[in-house]
Amino acid sequence: MSLHPFAIELLQLSLLLGLAPAFAGWVKVLKCRVQGRTAAGILQPYRDIRRLFGKDIVLAENASWIFRFTPYLTFGVTVIAAGIIPLVSVDLPLSATADVIALVMLFGLIRFFTALAGMDIGTAFGGMGSSREMTIASLAEPAMLMAIFTVSLASNSTSLTQMVSVMAHAEFVIRPSLAFALAAFILIALAETGRIPVDNPATHLELTMIHEAMILEYSGRHLALIEWAGMMKLALFFALGISAFCPWGISPGGEIGTLALALVMLAVKLMVGALVMVLIETGLAKMRIFRLPEYLGSAFLLATLGMIAFFILE
Amino acid sequence: MAPPLDIAGFSVLLLLALALLAPLLRSVRTLQIPLAFSLGAAASLAAVIAGVITVADGSVASATLTLGIPGLPFHIRLDPLAGFFLVVIGLVGFFVSIYSIGYVKGYGGVRSITQMICFYSLFLAGMLLVVLADDAYFFLVAWELMAAASYFLVMYEDERAENRRAAFLYLLIAHVGAIAILLAFGVMAGQSGRGGFDGYTFDAMRTAHLSSGWAAAAFFLAFFGFAAKAGVIPLHVWLPEAHPVAPSNISALMSGVMIKTSIYGICRFAFDFIKEFPWWWGCVVLALGLISAVMGVLYALMQHDLKRLLAYHSVENIGIILIGLGLSMIFASFHLPTLAALALVAALYHTLNHAMFKGLLFMGAGAVLHATHERNMEEMGGLIHRLPWTAALFLIGCVSISALPPFNGFVSEWLTFQAFLLSPALPHPLLKLLIPLGAALLALTGALAAACFVKVYGVVFLGQWRGHQKPERIHEVGPSMLGGMLLTALTCFLLGIFPTWVIAWLDTIPKQLCGGRLAESAGKFGWMWLTPLSHERASYSGPVVFIGILAVVAVTWLLLHLRATRVGRVPIWDCGFAKLTPRMQYTASAFSMPIRRVLGFLFAVREQVEIVPQTNHPAMPGTLQYRLRIRDRFWNWLYEPQGDAAYWIARQVGKLQQGRIQIYLLYSFVTLIVLLVFLG
Numbered sequence: 001m002s003l004h005p006f007a008i009e010l011l012q013l014s015l016l017l018g019l020a021p022a023f024a025g026w027v028k029v030l031k032c033r034v035q036g037r038t039a040a041g042i043l044q045p046y047r048d049i050r051r052l053f054g055k056d057i058v059l060a061e062n063a064s065w066i067f068r069f070t071p072y073l074t075f076g077v078t079v080i081a082a083g084i085i086p087l088v089s090v091d092l093p094l095s096a097t098a099d100v101i102a103l104v105m106l107f108g109l110i111r112f113f114t115a116l117a118g119m120d121i122g123t124a125f126g127g128m129g130s131s132r133e134m135t136i137a138s139l140a141e142p143a144m145l146m147a148i149f150t151v152s153l154a155s156n157s158t159s160l161t162q163m164v165s166v167m168a169h170a171e172f173v174i175r176p177s178l179a180f181a182l183a184a185f186i187l188i189a190l191a192e193t194g195r196i197p198v199d200n201p202a203t204h205l206e207l208t209m210i211h212e213a214m215i216l217e218y219s220g221r222h223l224a225l226i227e228w229a230g231m232m233k234l235a236l237f238f239a240l241g242i243s244a245f246c247p248w249g250i251s252p253g254g255e256i257g258t259l260a261l262a263l264v265m266l267a268v269k270l271m272v273g274a275l276v277m278v279l280i281e282t283g284l285a286k287m288r289i290f291r292l293p294e295y296l297g298s299a300f301l302l303a304t305l306g307m308i309a310f311f312i313l314e
Numbered sequence: 315m316a317p318p319l320d321i322a323g324f325s326v327l328l329l330l331a332l333a334l335l336a337p338l339l340r341s342v343r344t345l346q347i348p349l350a351f352s353l354g355a356a357a358s359l360a361a362v363i364a365g366v367i368t369v370a371d372g373s374v375a376s377a378t379l380t381l382g383i384p385g386l387p388f389h390i391r392l393d394p395l396a397g398f399f400l401v402v403i404g405l406v407g408f409f410v411s412i413y414s415i416g417y418v419k420g421y422g423g424v425r426s427i428t429q430m431i432c433f434y435s436l437f438l439a440g441m442l443l444v445v446l447a448d449d450a451y452f453f454l455v456a457w458e459l460m461a462a463a464s465y466f467l468v469m470y471e472d473e474r475a476e477n478r479r480a481a482f483l484y485l486l487i488a489h490v491g492a493i494a495i496l497l498a499f500g501v502m503a504g505q506s507g508r509g510g511f512d513g514y515t516f517d518a519m520r521t522a523h524l525s526s527g528w529a530a531a532a533f534f535l536a537f538f539g540f541a542a543k544a545g546v547i548p549l550h551v552w553l554p555e556a557h558p559v560a561p562s563n564i565s566a567l568m569s570g571v572m573i574k575t576s577i578y579g580i581c582r583f584a585f586d587f588i589k590e591f592p593w594w595w596g597c598v599v600l601a602l603g604l605i606s607a608v609m610g611v612l613y614a615l616m617q618h619d620l621k622r623l624l625a626y627h628s629v630e631n632i633g634i635i636l637i638g639l640g641l642s643m644i645f646a647s648f649h650l651p652t653l654a655a656l657a658l659v660a661a662l663y664h665t666l667n668h669a670m671f672k673g674l675l676f677m678g679a680g681a682v683l684h685a686t687h688e689r690n691m692e693e694m695g696g697l698i699h700r701l702p703w704t705a706a707l708f709l710i711g712c713v714s715i716s717a718l719p720p721f722n723g724f725v726s727e728w729l730t731f732q733a734f735l736l737s738p739a740l741p742h743p744l745l746k747l748l749i750p751l752g753a754a755l756l757a758l759t760g761a762l763a764a765a766c767f768v769k770v771y772g773v774v775f776l777g778q779w780r781g782h783q784k785p786e787r788i789h790e791v792g793p794s795m796l797g798g799m800l801l802t803a804l805t806c807f808l809l810g811i812f813p814t815w816v817i818a819w820l821d822t823i824p825k826q827l828c829g830g831r832l833a834e835s836a837g838k839f840g841w842m843w844l845t846p847l848s849h850e851r852a853s854y855s856g857p858v859v860f861i862g863i864l865a866v867v868a869v870t871w872l873l874l875h876l877r878a879t880r881v882g883r884v885p886i887w888d889c890g891f892a893k894l895t896p897r898m899q900y901t902a903s904a905f906s907m908p909i910r911r912v913l914g915f916l917f918a919v920r921e922q923v924e925i926v927p928q929t930n931h932p933a934m935p936g937t938l939q940y941r942l943r944i945r946d947r948f949w950n951w952l953y954e955p956q957g958d959a960a961y962w963i964a965r966q967v968g969k970l971q972q973g974r975i976q977i978y979l980l981y982s983f984v985t986l987i988v989l990l991v992f993l994g
Contacts (some may be wrong), residue, residue, distance in 0.1 A: 056880045060887070062778060064698045066709075076866035080859065096843060097859055099852040101731050102719055105760075106859070109718040112764055119772030119900065122696065123886055127900020130772060134765035135908040141761035142754040145731075149750055152735055158852040217887070221874050293912045304751065311738075311747045 002254040008089045011259075016082040016232055021045035023238075023270060024231040030278040045231060052224035060121045060217055070117040071218065071225040074110050078229040078236070081106050085239045088262040089251040090161040099158040100148050103240070104141065107192070107233070111137055114226075118214030125206065129213025132289060136191055136198060136210065139296040144188045146303035150181035151244045153310055164247040176313055180306030182245045186280075187299035189237045191292075194230075196281040198292060208286055238273045242266070318364040319375040319392045322400060322446060325360035328353060329439035336431040347418050350431040351411045354438065358407030361400045361442055368397030372822030376448055383451065386511035391448035394822040395586070399445040399578045402666055405805065406570045406673045407438050413677050413798025414563040416791060420684055421561070430470065430561070437463035437567065444575045450499035450514040454492065457575075461488045464572060467564040468556045480555035487552045491542030495579070498536035501528055502587060519587045529588050533595060536583045540576035544632045547606040548948045553629060554613070558621035558689070562680020565621060569628040570673035574665050577635055584643055585658075585827035593647040593742065600640025604752050606633030607759040612916060615766045615909055616944045618691045618902040620679045623770065624672065627715065630759060631668040634730065635661050637756060641733045642828065644745065651830030653736050656846055658824045659817055659832050660729035666816075667722040667809055671714035674802040678708035681791045681799070682774060686781065691902045693781040694774045700788040703796050705775045710803040712771050714810070716764035720860040722809035725844070727760055728854060732846050762909070769905040778896040811856040814841045903942055910944075918945040 003011070025042035032039035059067070083094035084103060098106060115134055118126035152158045154177065155166035191198040199210040206213070215226055243250065249265030251258035287295060316324075332353050339346045367373075376391035392400075418430055440460030447453035465488075468481040503513035506522035513519075524532065538549075545553035553573075557565050580599075584591065610630030617623035638661025645654035681704045688694060698705040714721040717728075734756065737749035779785040790796075809816060814837040821833035835847050845853045888894045910919060920943040928936035970981070 053874075056882060058882045058884055061883050061885055062696060062699065064776065066698065066776065072867045072870055073863070075870055076863040079866045080862045083862070094858070094862070096839075096849065096853045097855045097862070098719070099854060101728055101852075102724075102854050102859075105717065105719050105724055105728075108716075108761070108764060109713075112713065112716060112718055112768060115768040116772055116776060119768070120776040121886055122777030122896065122899045123894065124898055124900060127772070127777075127905060130768060131900060131905045131908060134768050135912065138758065138761035138765045138909070139912070142757040145757040146750075146754050149735060149753060153738060153750070156738075157850055158732070158735065159850060162850045220879065225870065225874075289908065290911060300754070304754070307750055308747065311743075 002256065003259065005089075005091045005093050005254060008254050008259070009083060009092050009094055012087050012089075012092065013079065013083055016087065016235060017079070020232040020235045021049060021228065023235045023274070026271065027234070027274045027278060030274055031281065034278055034282045045227075049224050049228055052219075052227065053221050055220045057220035057222060059219075062120075062122060063217070064120055066113070067117050067120040067217075068222070070113045071222040071229075073113050074229045075225040077106050077110050078232045081236055082232055084160065085236055086161055086164050086243050086247075086250055087239050087266055088259055089254055090164050091252070091254050092161070095161045096159070100152065100160055100163070100240075100244075101145065101158055103160070104144060104148070108137070108141070110229070110233075114211075114214050117218075121217050123217070125209070125213045125216050128206075129210055129216070132210045133214060136292060136296070139293060140188050140191045140299070143184055143296055143300035143303050144192065146300060146307060147181045147184040147188060148244060150177050150303065150306040150310055153307070154178065154314070160243055164243045164250055165252065167244070168247040168250060168252075175310075177306045177310035178245060180302050180309060182241075184299045184303035184306065185241055185245065186276075187295065187302070189241060190277070190280065191296060191299075193234050193237050195277065197284040197287045197295065200286050210289075235270070238270055239266075241273070242269050317375060318367045318371075318373065318397070319377060319390070321360050321364035321367075322392055322442065323377075323390070325357045325364065325404070326439050326442050326446070328357040328360070329435040329442070332357070332435040333432045333439070336428045336435070339431070340428050346427060346431070347422075348415050350435075351415045351418070354414070354435055355408050355411035357435075358404045358411055358438065361404030362408060364392065365397040365400030365404060366819075368392050369394045369401065369822055370819055372826065383511075386449065386451055386514060388452040389448035389515055389517075390446045390452070391516070392446060394826055395578070395581055396445045398662060398666075398820065398823055399574065400442065402574055402669045403438070403441045403445070403571045406567060406669050406802075409673060409798045409802045409805075410563050410566050410570075410677065411798075412801065413566075413680075413795050416794035416798075417561070417563050417677075417680055417684065419792075425470065430467075433463045433466045433470075434564070437467060437564075437572075441571060441575055445578055448516045450496075450503065450516070450519075451511075453516075454496060454499070457492060457495070460572065460575065461485070461492065464560075464564070464568055468560045468568075470561055470564070471559070474559075476555075477559040480552070480559045484552045484556035487542050487549065491539040491549075494535045494539035494542070496539075498532045498539065498583070501532040501535065505532075516582075516587070522587070524588065526592070529591065530595070533583055533588055533591065534598075537580060537599070540579040540583075541602070543579075544573045544576035544636075545606075545629045546602055546632060546636065547609050547629060548952050550606070550610070550629045551946060551949055551953055554617075554622050554625040557625035557628065558619060562621070562676055562683060565625075566673045566676035566680070569625060569676055570669040573628060573632055574669060577632070577639070577661070577665055580636075580639060581658075581827065584639075585646070591643065591647055593644050593745070596640045596643030596645075596647055597745075598640075599636055599643055600749075600752060603633045603636030603638075603640050604755045606630065607637065608633070608755055608762075609916070611759050611762045611766060612909075612913060613946065615762060615769070615906045616917060619689050620682065620691050620694075620770070620774065621676070621689055623691075623766070624675050624679060627675075627763070627766070628668075628672060630763065631664070631672065631715075634727065634756070634759065635664050635668065637661075637752065638664060638726075638730050638733065641730070641749070644740070644749075645733075645736070646828045648740055648742070650739060651824075651828050652832070652835075652847070653733070653739060653830070654828040655824035655830030655832045656729065656736070657733040658828060659820055660726055660733050662820060662823065663729060663813070663816065664723075664726035667714070667726050667806070670802055670806045670809065671711045671721075671723060674707065674711040674799055674806060675715065677795070677799050677802065678704055678711060681795055682708075684791055684795070685788050686783075688781060691770070691773045695777045695780040695896060695899065696775070696785065697779075697788070698775040700779075700785060701775075701790050703790060704799070707796070707799040707803045708775065709771060710806055712767040714806045716767045717760045718764065719854075720807075720810050720856045720863075722806045725810055725813045725854070725856065727756065729846060730756060732852055736847075765909065766906075769902055773900075773902045773905065777899045780896050780899065780901075811860055812841065813844045813854075813856060817844070916947070918947050918950060919943070920945075
């Protein structure tokens with residue numbers, strides 16, 4: 001028995017919408033444990049979101065429609081992206097909507113509007129966050145695309161479903177090009193999702209905020225949408241890494257059995273991935289902002305090495 | 315329906331007639347502006363119709379005029395490539411003409427409107443004739459008409475020294491370029507094997523068989539000449555000087571379309587005249603494109619003059635177009651027609667897209683200028699509250715130029731990325747390796763452009779007003795200006811949502827120029843899905859992205875508004891300190907500071923911080939002055955030495971002038987003797 005592609009699409013979307021907070025909670029719990037603190041539990045993000053949805057909104061006097069529109073756009077684009085990346089099955093009706101380049105640009109659209117919203121109120125914090133975020137993004141994006149292009153060259157495609165199918169069916173050998181690209185991807189994903197050592201999601205100290213500085217003025221349901229979308233984005237970057245670098249287990253069709261296996265595999269991969277991220281975050285300190293070009297430059301170098309290795313060795 | 319060539323001819327004649335009749339229209343003072351620019355819009359629309367039909371049919375029509383010089387009558391020809399550029403010129407001409415009805419009114423009583431109308435129509439006519447010309451002589455006449463008309467338009471507000479200087483620089487570089495193009499035509503004609511003036515027709519150049527050395531000489535002379543017009547780095551210095559000082563409707567035309575005529579010229583030379591070329595030509599074009607793209611956007615980021623910033627972005631986008639052209643030439647030289655077609659379509663698509671969004675942005679900058687009388691971004695802010703419609707339309711331009719879906723800039727950059735990733739098909743190992751690295755530079759360009767437009771929009775339209783005049787005195791611009799911008803923004807949107815139709819329409823051009831076709835594979839799954847080569851390789855659907863995002867946003871909004879919540883408006887939170895002032899906001903210079911720190915080695919940056927102590931407490935700082943000066947390095951490296959050399963030679967020659975009649979008589983006598991010696 002197999003599920004209709006639309007049913008799988010719906011399943012994937014609701015999974016991601018529903019379980020992204022749990023994943024974010026899992027990351028937080030792990031982080032607390034590793035750092036020897038008591039955790040608030042996996043369900044804390046749900047409680048946070050519910051509380052924020054229940055609250056009234058406080059807007060600055062000169063906030064324009066851009067400020068009010070951005071949370072909805074952020075949420076909308078993230079949901080569409082969630083429908084594109086193959087999580088459990090490659091047979092998704094939405095997956096042909098955008099290839100991996102378009103996906104990166106969709107995240108760029110979110111960043112563009114978030115940065116605009118940061119500048120909308122006219123406080124120094126917002127501008128500072130926007131300026132830093134756009135600087136980091138402009139250095140991170142070339143490295144991001146280079147890492148992904150290495151996989152694209154290996155699979156002769158930029159379409160995610162095709163990349164997954166080709167990579168999942170290739171026999172398992174350690175390919176130096178992919179190893180370099182994966183290393184670069186991890187560095188960049190930390191930057192793109194605003195984790196240590198690039199940004200600190202838990203800080204509200206003016207010298208260290210980047211993403212938080214842009215959304216400092218948000219409240220109520222606006223903030224809830226942004227937070228929720230942020231949790232989905234974190235999960236989606238893991239999903240993107242999984243589909244590009246270790247797609248084994250993703251169901252080729254819609255059979256119930258393979259889907260169930262895919263779900264289990266996904267959960268395991270996400271948990272292990274989160275552990276790796278937490279260890280990196282705990283082991284490293286946040287970098288000074290002007291050290292970041294070196295960090296992102298080395299990511300770019302690794303990605304370039306991956307591409308060169310692909311042409312020379314494979 | 316009349317044949318397209320006749321429609322195009324009608325369009326040109328209408329514009330020329332308008333230029334002649336402009337002085338007569340002066341008597342109907344109130345109607346002069348609307349009448350003249352409506353006629354300009356009608357002529358532009360005729361050019362669009364002619365171009366659309368020609369490209370769709372893939373038809374070629376030519377005619378010989380009875381004008382011209384003895385032995386070389388003017389030839390005109392309309393093929394799909396020319397038709398495409400007619401559409402680009404005509405569309406922007408149409409939108410800008412509508413916009414101008416409102417914009418030019420601002421000059422009423424201050425400046426000669428007749429002069430503006432006259433040169434405006436000559437400028438449009440010149441651009442149309444450049445793409446229609448079918449012999450070297452007529453081409454150069456049209457080219458010079460375009461250059462001269464735009465020179466006078468740049469000089470329009472000639473009481474300011476900077477405008478005169480910019481116009482002079484523009485004219486100088488335009489002519490250096492024109493000489494190179496003339497020489498290129500000379501090489502082609504000399505090698506075409508036909509005697510007399512016959513060699514100067516484009517027909518003769520198409521059939522000429524050039525040796526590889528002469529072909530390279532002709533192409534690179536022409537490329538140099540066209541690059542000077544397009545503002546390719548390092549020949550770009552005139553562009554950020556001349557485009558900003560022209561009236562904004564003219565800036566839109568110059569940045570949106572005039573520089574595109576050189577893309578036309580390069581396509582004509584490479585794909586139509588020479589056809590067979592070695593791969594390294596494409597590499598040169600690609601390398602210069604990459605340099606222009608990256609340096610152009612970096613220089614743009616450093617600007618705080620709105621129009622100057624936009625002008626630097628034209629350098630960037632010409633770079634992106636050249637990247638596509640260069641890739642296309644590389645693929646064509648290895649006889650990979652489909653891949654060459656993909657890269658060529660990407661380049662042409664970006665040409666059209668850039669014309670639209672840059673036209674829109676310059677018109678928006680003109681509206682801001684019109685409303686605030688200010689070009690310096692550091693004196694603006696919060697205009698979204700004063701100019702709501704302009705702000706919304708300008709935002710569409712910003713999103714488009716930042717290559718973000720679902721707008722048009724994204725589609726052409728995406729196609730260029732796809733072309734980059736096809737490099738493994740090349741038989742040359744080094745190219746295979748190096749070309750994908752170019753894709754990283756293109757990604758860098760796109761990301762920096764997004765950063766730059768966050769800065770532009772954030773500083774100009776968001777936040778609070780920073781200027782000296784009262785913001786209450788700023789009012790939204792009139793309906794014709796908004797109408798022109800609205801139509802352009804709509805085109806940006808449609809070009810982003812329906813790329814398959816555009817590619818299907820464009821298909822005759824790559825078919826004719828490089829023998830490959832794209833439409834069949836690109837539209838295989840219907841108009842909703844763009845699949846450039848195959849659906850397994852890559853796919854994108856503008857409509858689904860747009861409708862999907864819209865649907866999720868709408869549903870979320872409705873769900874969250876089921877329950878009434880209170881939206882409170884409060885003053886900005888100032889952390890409990892003294893009241894925040896608009897001066898405390900991030901400025902344009904502050905916004906780009908991290909990038910200036912990281913990539914500053916590419917510019918000549920000079921920062922000075924001076925702390926003036928208080929008079930009564932010398933230990934306490936009173937005021938702090940920050941001076942920032944950023945110069946184009948190319949100016950110091952390339953242009954200043956040349957200028958110095960010219961002055962030095964002039965001074966040396968000047969020594970001959972003694973001002974005494976005896977010395978001059980001696981010169982004449984010596985010259986006579988020397989001549990006699992030589993003749994004898």
